[in-house]
Amino acid sequence: MAAISLKIHICDKEYQVNCKPEEREALEYSATLLNEKMEEIRQGSHIIGLERIAVMAALNLAHDLIRSQDSAKQDNNAADILQSMDVKLDSVLSDLSN
DSSP states (O other), X not given: OOOEEEEEEETTEEEEEEEOGGGHHHHHXXXXXXXXXXXXXXXXXXXXXXXXXXXXHHHHHHHHHHHHHHHHHHHHHHHHHHHHHHHHHHHHHHHHHO
């Protein structure tokens, strides 16, 4: 499938990027998220320079991603423990009823 060209706006600058048509919505959402994070940093700190703001935004977004992944792992671990407990309880209850 052919790539499409999109114009995205981040911190008052326009960038032209290519993507697959089915990835357009995700790319636009990603650009919006990045723009919001960079504007938040620009407004709320003394960091000067678009490159420095971009690095700080990337670090913040990477940190958020890692926290989400850690949370998902903990949820999976909890689900595994509950599943194991369920199997053991079923076994004990089965033994008691026999």
